[in-house]
Amino acid sequence: MINKIKLxxxxxxxxxxxxxxxxxxxxRHSWLSNGRQESVAEHTWRMSLMAVLIEPLLEQKVDLAHLLKMIIIHDLVEAEAGDVSVLDQIRNPEIKKIKQQNEEKAILRIRELLTASNGQEIYDLFYEFEEKKTFEAKVANAIDKLEVQLQHNHADISTWEEIEYDLSFVIGKHVQFDQTFVMLKDLIEKQASQKLEGAGLNVSEIRNRAIATFS
Structure with missing residues (x-):
């Protein structure tokens, strides 16, 4: 009987x-430094690596196992719901609602598939990430936002849309809970500034526009 259940x-x-x-x-919307478009799995992998590397530097102790589970699970729904670009969601808020509905259906299906094992845990981890209330969820969210910008920094500037110039300077609100993330954000933002300057763009103008638009 036990073997049957496990099977x-x-x-x-x-x-x-x-x-x-x-x-x-x-x-995903992001591109790699070799000119290939990035997959969701690749984004999730580097988020996981970032968590492992940054964890010893955080000001507050984090449950690394729990954090890694949340990071690995958070985009699993996109296997069914697909990846929806943040840019599309900004341009059309209705798309964001549809995305949420599709992801809710996907996580319910995953919970159902894993009813006999850890389906409820997977479901809870997904919503813990979405709600961003626990320290681990805030860390996961910060890593998510920073990894996206870091990948943009690695990609050729020709792959950036104009709105992404602005989005390079609005990550601050996601990292204020921990000084380590503030410092990391500053380093990644500096990289973005250098990339934009290298393309002959006015960084001060872009930064001011971003603050005015997204604050």
Whole structure:
């Protein structure tokens, strides 16, 4: 009987892993330094690495295992719902609502698939990230935002849309809870400034416009 239950649990896990494989070819808006478009799985991997590297420097103790679980889970829904660019959501708020609805359906399905094992934990981790109330969720959110900008910094400036010039300077609100993240944000923002200046753009003008538009 025990083996039968475990076999059912493992079969369900294989179903979720089959679903998750889509993240290897679900493409994001970001581009890589070699000119290839980034996959969701690649974004999640580097977020995880960032968590491991930054964890010893945080001012408050973080549950690293819990943090990594949250990071790995947070975009799993995109295997079903697809990745929706933040730029599209800014341009059309209705798209954001549709995205939330599709992701809610996806996480419910994943919870159902894993009912016999840790489906509820996966579901709770997803919403913990979304609500951004716990320290681990705030850390995960900060890493998410910083990794996106870092990837933009690595990509050729020709892949940036004009609105992304502005978005380089609005990450501050996501990192204020920990000085380590403030310092890291400043370093990443400096990289973005240098990239924009290298393209002959007026960084002061862009920064002021971003503050006026997104504050």
């Amino acid at each position: 059912e649990q493992l079969s369900a896990i294989l179903d979720v892993l089959k679903l998750a494989e889509k993240l290897k070819f679900e493409l």
